[in-house]
Amino acid sequence: MQIPAPFDYVRATTVDNALELLTRHGPDSRIIAGGHSLLPMMKLRLARPEWLIDINDLYELDYILRDGGELRVGALTRHTTLLEADEIAELFPIVRDAEQVIADPVVRNRGTIGGSLCQADPAEDLSTVCHVLGAVAVVRGPAGERTLTMPEFHRGPYQTAVGQDELLCEVRFPIRPRTGSAYEKVERRAGDWAVGAAGAAVTLAEDGSIADAAVGLTALGLDQTVAGVAGLLRGKHPSEELFADAGRLAAEASDPVADQRGPVDYKRHLADELTRRVLRRACARAAQTAAQTQEG
Amino acid sequence: MQISMTVNGNEVSSEIEPRVLLVHYIREVLGLTGTHWGCDTSNCGTCVVLMDGQPVKSCTVLAAMAAGHDIRTVEGLATGATLDPVQQGFMEEHGLQCGFCTPGMMLTARALLDKNPHPDAGEIRQAISGQICRCTGYATIVRSVQWAAAHPAAVAGAGLEGAAEVLDGTDTVVEDVATETDDAEVKA
Incomplete structure (x- = not known):
């Protein structure tokens, strides 16, 4: 039976609250969204956080919004939502192509774009999609908000520029004609x-x-x-x-x-x-x- | 920690360790052993339950994360003695042999039919593609879901009559031979 090691659990109520909790509990805390990468790693003791900060109640991070020349996608948007969004398929058919083959339909009900990008698994599909589309990651921390291009955000296998006290909040895709x-x-x-x-x-x-x-x-x-x-x-x-x-x-x-x-x-x-x-x-x-x- | 959620329409509340997975909470704390526990790695799909109507793999959801949500397990499919059309379909079309994958398969099928009442065989196969069956080769599962789609209204008492038929055996065997050709059509 695979069970994670003991930890404490807290639910964030807002983005600010999540950032406060990250600061309060320090390096031994981890954000959990869909959990389909982190929980398997915790079962195998490849990750052993003492605090899990659950951001699944942050509905403010679950959106797809066209804003001028950009499509803004909240970090908590589920794979299923990305797959089914006609606006995304029309503007960025690569996203639907990829989402059809990311994990399986049941896992896609839980997994999120933010979780996928932050996990940065070398076999993870959305990192490639975001690189190719020239997406920008919006990261928030105690010092405020910063935007990172994908080469700045994605530092290598399992490595991103997101600091321990920061949260990836949004991914912006530039809309290009033709x-x-x-x-x-x-x-x-x-x-x-x-x-x-x-x-x-x-x-x-x-x-x-x-x-x-x-x-x-x-x-x-x-x-x-x-x-x-x-x-x-x-x-x-x-x-x-x-x-x-x-x-x-x-x-x-x-x-x-x-x-x-x-x-x-x-x-x-x-x-x-x-x-x-x-x-x-x-x-x-x-x-x-x-x-x-x-x-x- | 204290958690509360709705399971099959009933409010439940328990004191648990945060590391308890939803599958173990359902089976061991609530005693609802219809939800099966399989691979532990979100691959096999036998632990699928519905969370707010959507299928999720309960081995990879913490019970704490399910708090405040609406959970439906295989025990919540039938209404009294009336089987859900999906359950009836699995009986009619021999959708199971050993039965290990069945609870997860049926809940995914229920969610699919709630969203898309008339799925084609490809859509059914896609929906269950995160779940493994080692007995049926999936063909009879697809037919079971198609049966449920064609019989959306559960018939009172139908479950009990159906059960008698399966126990009797002879009719079922004949039916299986008859449906071999259907399988070829589905593949074509």
Whole structure:
């Protein structure tokens, strides 16, 4: 029977209250939201907080809000909500692509975007999605609020810039016209961690050439986006040859480790093949969006 | 710590350690052993209960986190002697063999039908994809949920009649052979 070691439990009533509790209980306290990463780690004694601060009552952090050129998503927004939100699927189809393959439907009822990003598991999908979309993390602490780009926020496997006394409150996604995005994952069975996955976002210029692009990898040994992809694709028209070049670049940038999910050369192959697929789909979606904009 | 919640419509209140998981609270403190305890790692889904109407894996929710919420377990599906259509469907379509995964499967099915009264086979498979059955190959579970979708109104006393049929056995076997072709259609 797997049971966590003893701890004390307190429910935060507001964001300010959560911050006070973090300050009061110090380094031995941890925030719990969905709990589907933290509780398994506590059962295995990989995490052993003395205080759990439950933020599930902070409904003020559960929202999806379009605000000018940004979509603002509260950190306590559940995976199921993200998956089902039509506005997100329309603006950022990569999010629905990813959410369909994050864990399983029952786990998605509990897990949150904030929890996923703060866990920063190398096989976690939303970190890649946020990198590719150029999202910004809004973090609050005793000293006030700060906004971090994903490269600033996400420092590596299981590491973020969120301080012990801080709370990730919001993720902001910039809304870009003529842009498409996509995500694809290979997993051994439903609900498993990724063998490998890739995400892409592409913005097209008026003439149909690529104005900007980003590719990210999940579980393939690369925390940031693939360097050089934008430089390679910019100014060129989408083509299979171009996607193949980007695929090679992604495979070279990847640094996978062999494990029970596959050997290194297979995972490198996935970095290549999945990059081609997501770029192909992102370009098609961007073209569709651009056509709709022109009609509109 | 003191916690209170609603379980199958009843207010319950207990003094517990914060580290008690919801599955153990339900089984050991409340004595409702219909909720099964399986893998401990939120993979198998036999511990699924409904929390405010949504399926959750109760091995990965603290009882303390469920305080103040509305919990429904498999014991809360039937109304007296009247089975929920999902339970009736699992009987009609042989949705279980050993029965270990069944409580979780039925609660996920109930939540699915509450949200989407006419799911297709793919939607049913998607809904139960976080739950493992090692007996049925899932085909009869899908058919059970489809049966429930086609018979949304529970019939008073139907559960008891159905139980007699299953115990009798012969009819059920014939039905199983007859439904083999349906399975092929579902896959196609």
